[in-house]
Amino acid sequence: MAATGGGGRAGEGGAWGELVAAALLGAERRRPPGGSVTALLDAAAAETVRRRAGARPAVPRQRPEPAPEDGRKPLPAAAERRLATLLADRALGGASPSGAAAGRRGSGPDLGELLPQWLAEANSQGYRAPAALLPALLDAARARTDLRAETLAFAGPRALWLARYNTDWKFALRDGVRRQVPGERPEEAEQLWQEGLFAERVALLTAQRQRDPQAALALLSSTWQTERAEDRLMFLDSLRLGLGPADEPFLERALTDRSRTVRATAAELLAALPGSALAARMAKRARACVGPDRMGGRGIIVVEAPHECDADMQRDGVVPRPPSGRGERAWWLVQLVESTPLRVWSEQFDGLPPARIVALPVADGWREDLHAAWCGAAVRQRDVEWARALIGEPTEPFSEGPGDPAKLLSVLPEEERGEWAARFIAAHGLSEAFRILGVCGVPWSLPLGRAVVDALEIARDAGSYPWSFSGVMGLAERCLDPSDAERLAPLAAVPDEKEGESPGAGAYWAESFQRLVATLRLRSSMLAELRGERREGEPQAGQV
Structure with missing residues (x-):
């Protein structure tokens, strides 16, 4: 029964306050005005009309600009009806068309789960979104982040226009930054970087890394020293896009950052650059720990894990304290090997290919730790040959492997x-x-x-x-x-x-x-x- 207008606000503590208090307490605890619940509701209805009638007129404002045109082709009529059906099912919570009892889906399709595929195909065909369905599309994307990229691509410039008038859809403005600031207008990018909200700046940096990695790095460098630690971490993570040798000097400086998580992320990025100085330092340490048994022949791998995690190792991103249940030396060894370029191991083992190296026995029970580290390196470096060697034959059960086969499989x-x-x-x-x-x-x-x-x-x-x-x-x-x-x-x-x-x-x-x-x-x-x-x-x- 809350009033929507502003004209009756002066009387909040009078008749309206008395009605609200009586309704909240209930007739059992307080005698309602008028002596009955019916009288209370009648009085509340009359007071609501009075308050709304007293609303002050709105201040005249300039009319909004018309929505921009979208020159893409319209959907076929059948496809538009289908989209409306999918969105309606999502809004209803995916109720089964077959009317199945709660707890069972029944025999009907889950229409809401088909929406991502529908959007991807519509975008590949170059269609524009029907204007009448834009609000429902934005509501769907607000509820499901996995829909946002395809939804905003399909909804086009009109979605951004709508989002300016509804705070529920502000995500569209953030995610739409990369489409709003083209590379040929660097002055707009600079202004947005200096004055924009954090989410807008992250989106801008990501978009710039896709277009011009070095321009994005220049933006980040210009304000790096004044950014908060949590913001520096997010900005640094965006450098994964287009990561290259030119990023190394900046990342080397980040190894001395005040934040431990920023230092760790910088070290991880440097380790992903096979030619970086950090990768060379890690390779030198790893080769001192892992190699062929020179005394007994080439048929076995010997491991001598680090005995300490010194300051230089920590500066290069090695975390000194292991997780619960993990030995210190094994923990340090895995981090060194994960950060070592995989090509180093063929050199270390006299030119053997990855499959032959992986097949070698490992002395003193170090096989699981060493292979787990190689798995992490193969996923990080997206090395197909090493992933193929480590994942092994599909006849082997998961429990017998050191790494996650799903991650290794994603490299193939x-x-x-x-x-x-x-x-x-x-x-x-x-x-x-x-x-x-x-x-x-x-x-x-x-x-x-x-x-x-x-x-x-x-x-x-x-x-x-x-x-x-x-x-x-x-x-x-x-x-x-x-x-x-x-x-x-x-x-x-x-x-x-x-x-x-x-x-x-x-x-x-x-x-x-x-x-x-x-x-x-x-x-x-x-x-x-x-x-x-x-x-x-x-x-x-x-x-x-």
């Missing part, structure tokens, strides 16, 4: 990733599949898609319940090639219940496969609509 070429993941799933099923599937390209390759579906069938036939594999099933809905829908349709039939099978498992699996097939068909329709096609028998927008 996309086609090779899919092949490795398919072979892993064929060998081990789906128990560890979720982590590796997340780094595979979309849509999945045919071998990978078949491996996932075969593993789901095996799990169903073994009597498991489908929600044990809900993460993989959700990925399959988004990542399987839509053309697989008809091939998978027979799996949606409810099988006969077998003796000894978990009660109702077959029906639940059928429901899951029905949702999978329906989602694939819907994705196929989405793509057809965005390409201006219409396919016989496919669901139209608003249908699932």
Whole structure:
């Protein structure tokens, strides 16, 4: 019952205050004005009208400039209806179209999860957003940060225009900076860097690193000494884009920064530059710790981990105190090896290739620490040959490897990733599949898609319940090639219940496969609509 106007504010402590106090306390604790709850509500209604009628007129202001034009082509009508349906489903919280009970998704597609793919395809086709749907699009991007880049690209300049009049959408102004300040207007970039909000400055620095890394570094250098420590850390992290040898002098100076986290980040960036002085210093230390057994021949690796973490090591980013449960010497060794250029090890081991080095036995129980450090270096340096050697054959279980196979897999070429993941799933099923599937390209390759579906069938036939594999099933809905829908349709039939099978498992699996097939068909329709096609028998927008 709060008033929206300002005219009755002078009487806040009078009749209106009495009504509010009585309503908050309740009739059980205070006799309401007028003697009854009905009388209280009647009085509140009358007082509300009086207060609103007394609102002061607004001060005249200049009319806003019209929204800018967007010259891109409009969406096809079917695609626009589809977008409205996806946004409406998101606003309703993704309620299942099939009306499934709470706790179960039912057999209908999760429309909200299709929105990222829809936006990516619309942007690839060069469409502009319908003006009427811009508020809903901005609301969706506000709620989900993973949608923001594609949403702002699709919404275009009108989204930024709208965001100036609604503080809920201020993220669009921050994220839109990189589109607003082109490289040919350095004076505007300088002004924004000196006067902008922190988020605007981060976005500007990121955009400038993409266009002109050295211009961005010059901006950062101009104010570095006056920035707060937490801001210096965020700004420094943006130098990962376009990192090159020209950044080394600045990063070397940052090794003496007052903030420990800034120093650590500077050291990490320098270690990613194979030709940097820091990488050479780390390599010298690492080579003194790890090498072939010269006394007993080349067939074994010997390790002598550091006995202390001196001041020079700490200056170069080595953290002296290990995490709980980790030995000091092993902790220092791993940091040295991770920061060493991987090409050093072929030199250290007489020209052996990575696969041969990784296969060598390691003396005195140091294998796990050494291989974990090499895994970290391969991921950091994006070295395909070392990642391939360390990830090993997909027949080996995760528990036997020192590093995270998903991270190593992300270094490999996309086609090779899919092949490795398919072979892993064929060998081990789906128990560890979720982590590796997340780094595979979309849509999945045919071998990978078949491996996932075969593993789901095996799990169903073994009597498991489908929600044990809900993460993989959700990925399959988004990542399987839509053309697989008809091939998978027979799996949606409810099988006969077998003796000894978990009660109702077959029906639940059928429901899951029905949702999978329906989602694939819907994705196929989405793509057809965005390409201006219409396919016989496919669901139209608003249908699932």
